[in-house]
Amino acid sequence: MTAASGLVIVDKPSGWTSHDVVAKIRRLAGTRRVGHAGTLDPMATGVLVVGVEKATRLLGHLALTEKEYLATIRLGQATDTGDADGTVVSAAPAGELALDRVCAAAAALTGQIQQVPTAVSAIKVGGRRAYQLAREGAAPVLEARAVTVDEFTITDPRSAGPAGRLLDVTATVRCSSGTYVRALARDLGESLGVGGHLTMLRRTRVGPYDLSQASGLDELAAGLRVVPLAEAAAAAFPVRPLTGAEADSLSHGASLSPAGAGPGPVAALAPDGTLVALVEERDGRARPLAVFVP
Numbered sequence: 001m002t003a004a005s006g007l008v009i010v011d012k013p014s015g016w017t018s019h020d021v022v023a024k025i026r027r028l029a030g031t032r033r034v035g036h037a038g039t040l041d042p043m044a045t046g047v048l049v050v051g052v053e054k055a056t057r058l059l060g061h062l063a064l065t066e067k068e069y070l071a072t073i074r075l076g077q078a079t080d081t082g083d084a085d086g087t088v089v090s091a092a093p094a095g096e097l098a099l100d101r102v103c104a105a106a107a108a109l110t111g112q113i114q115q116v117p118t119a120v121s122a123i124k125v126g127g128r129r130a131y132q133l134a135r136e137g138a139a140p141v142l143e144a145r146a147v148t149v150d151e152f153t154i155t156d157p158r159s160a161g162p163a164g165r166l167l168d169v170t171a172t173v174r175c176s177s178g179t180y181v182r183a184l185a186r187d188l189g190e191s192l193g194v195g196g197h198l199t200m201l202r203r204t205r206v207g208p209y210d211l212s213q214a215s216g217l218d219e220l221a222a223g224l225r226v227v228p229l230a231e232a233a234a235a236a237f238p239v240r241p242l243t244g245a246e247a248d249s250l251s252h253g254a255s256l257s258p259a260g261a262g263p264g265p266v267a268a269l270a271p272d273g274t275l276v277a278l279v280e281e282r283d284g285r286a287r288p289l290a291v292f293v294p
Contacts, residue, residue, distance in 0.1 A: 003029035005054035005292075006226035011214035012040050012048040024217055025050050028224050037062040038177060038206060043085050046203035047214050055229055057290045061265050061278060062236055065207030066150070069173040071198055073154075073185045075102070076166035078195030082118040082182030086197065094194040095164040099157050102169060105191045106152040109184055114144040118182050148176040152184060168199065208235040229292060230275040233267035237278065240268045240286070247276050251293045255285040265289055 008029075012021055018039045026034045029052045037049040037059040046069075051059045076094030079086030151174035160166040173181055182198050189196020204211050215225055227235075240259050242250065247270035250256060258281045259266075265278040266286070270293075278289040 002031045003052050003224055003226055005229045006052055007055050007058070007209075007232040008050040008052060008220065008224065008226055009209050009214045010048045010050055010220065011211060011216050012045055013217065014045050015042055016217075017042050018048060021048055021217070022050060025052065025220070025224075028220060029053075029226075035059050038067065040203060041083065041085075041182070041201070043083055043198075044201040044203060046201075047206045047209055047211060048203070049206050049209055052226060054292050055232060057292065058229075058233060058236070058278070061289070062207055064177050065236065066205075067175060067177060067179075067203060067207075068205040068210075069171075069175075069181050070200075070202045070204055071171040071173060071181055071185070072168055072200035073171050073188060073196050074160060074166055074168050074199045075189050075192060075196045076161065076194050077197060078186065078189055079197040081197075082180070082186045083198040083201070090195045092194040093165045094167045094192070095159050095161075097157075097167050097192060097194070099154070099169075102157070102167075102188070102192065103154045105188055106154045106171070108191065109187055110149045110152050112146055112148050115147045115180065115183050115187070116144045117142045117180050118186065145178070147179040149179060149184070150174045150176075230267075230269060230273055233275045233278065234269070237265045237267040240266045240279065242268050242270055242276060244271055247271065247274075247293075250276050250279070250288060251291060253288055253291060255287045258284060258286050 008025055010021055018036050022034050022036055026032055033053050033056055035051050035056040040048055049062055077088050078090045080089050153172040154169045156170040158168050160168045181201055185196045185198045246256055250268055265280055268277045268279050270276050275292050277291045279286045280289050
């Protein structure tokens, strides 16, 4: 039996790709119509939002929301991937770095910044993922792009490596979608002149969904927890209640009069609470971005 449309909030384990998790949820939900909002690297753990059936149409909009991470950054070594799965390409003593200097360097990487993604990112170049090209020895040169880092806090410095030549720090990051924490670790190390890479990354929140709502794969195998479509949309977006006539009109793709909601997706709900569509106000009308009924 196919699971109902909705979101599954997964606590992704280390060693699994996001695609591995999608394949697992496909089997558990009894449908191939499954996708995820925002890739997590195999090394990373934490919140992965998975859409089932009609909820896959929400994912492109959910992927644009704010995210939070907890990370360990090792200063004193740079790797070719920006994380511990890569090969060390440079090293410099970092054990004597003062915490205030590291914090100042992190502060310089906050706000709206221009960030060059790592060569092993999931960005498409000529129709192929950058990490696929990198594995074939043809790592692409990626252009910098604007991302927003609202918080990059450094705490808990501790010595690491032989003779304490390396420095591990804990980083709390709150950022826009499209921000690569691996690139923040790389850039932090570069700005301090010692190199840096991630040794641990855990995503603690995606939009309104945090670890308290996430389930491990064993839990989901015992009983698939699906956040219903309307509940998921109402948690992630402002809500516009519809009249019966508006719901019928919108379900056929018509636009509605504006409701002063401003830019961005709005969840339009029928009188019985069903999610009819995501709408966006533009050109003086509330226009459907995605319709979910019938």
